[in-house]
């Protein structure tokens with residue numbers, strides 16, 4: 157009885173490859189699949205090398221995140237945000253606040269908060285500004 161290898165499947169893809177009958181039968185159908193199989197066999201060793209020798213880092217991944225908050229350029233009403241530019245305008249703005257607090261039902265629920273803010277501001281205006 158005589159045995160002769162005729163075909164051998166690729167260790168990577170399983171594709172049958174014809175054996176020409178000379179030398180060691182190839183284990184892979186192509187250099188690409190031989191390379192992939194080698195990479196897989198040796199991956200663990202390469203990963204366990206020191207980082208300085210190309211190994212894998214064991215530290216958890218860290219991220220530094222910069223958060224930039226952009227204030228809306230316009231109010232809900234569509235008007236641009238602007239602050240009074242001088243003392244006269246501030247006095248006018250505070251008078252407008254006073255009117256709104258009395259007449260505007262959307263402001264009424266926040267009267268106490270506004271009053272506290274005004275009191276803090278008044279204290280700061282009467283002292284050194286802090």
Ligand SMILES: [Zn+2]
Pocket residue numbers: 166167168169170171184185186189
């Ligand atoms: Zn293959």
